[in-house]
Amino acid sequence: MELTINGRKTAVDDAVIAPEMPLLWVLRDVLELTGTKFGCGVAACGACTVQVDGQATRSCVTPVAAVVGKQIRTIEGLGQPDAPHALQQAWAQHDVPQCGYCQSGMLMAAAALLLKSPNPSDAEIDAAITNLCRCGTYPRVRAAIHTAAALLQSGKKA
Ligand code: FES
Ligand code: FES
Known part of the structure; x- marks a missing residue:
């Protein structure tokens, strides 16, 4: 599976993820993008919010297969220490x-x-x-x- 995260194409090994795996798990546990947080896991708190094609999206309830071909933006892509948003x-x-x-x-x-x-x-x-x-x-x-x-x-x- 290939994802587009913070403007970069990112390959994710299909052997370690299932299509229904929450995007949050892929970000944190597979890609080590740990800026996005786990709070409730049921779309109630917003700690896991990322952008998908510019829309605020709760990644804990978003299957990774649903965001293939879309632009995913995480906190790591919002700004940099020397160029903050x-x-x-x-x-x-x-x-x-x-x-x-x-x-x-x-x-x-x-x-x-x-x-x-x-x-x-x-x-x-x-x-x-x-x-x-x-x-x-x-x-x-x-x-x-x-x-x-x-x-x-x-x-x-x-
Ligand atoms: S972890 Fe609470 S909304 Fe996703
Ligand atoms: S929960 Fe502590 S700053 Fe929001």
Whole structure:
């Protein structure tokens, strides 16, 4: 099986995966892309959120066979330490993460929202970001998305 992850074609050995294996397992256990987290396993928390063709997708309930031929983007492909995505710059500016566990999924959901809606309202953010955060970072997530939207619109994205 061949997957396209963060812009790169990635071969996965069919002997070690089954078509119905959740994408999350393939990312973490086979490809060692461990930035995407396991939380609930039942599409309830959003810790495992990645993008599939730009849509926020809960990888714990997405069979790997369903994403063949699609563009998969994980947190490892959102930005780099020397070239952070505008959301990552805004996250740092607002000190969003607390324990950090939910934050990869939050960022991927936020990035998917900004693709669809470059300047989202609070109501749009609340509707789109259904990820759970036990540390209660929701107000800072909202503020950071507004900051990132402004950064992107002013062309200051790194
Ligand atoms: S681990 Fe996928 S939604 Fe919770
Ligand atoms: S930062 Fe701890 S769960 Fe969200």
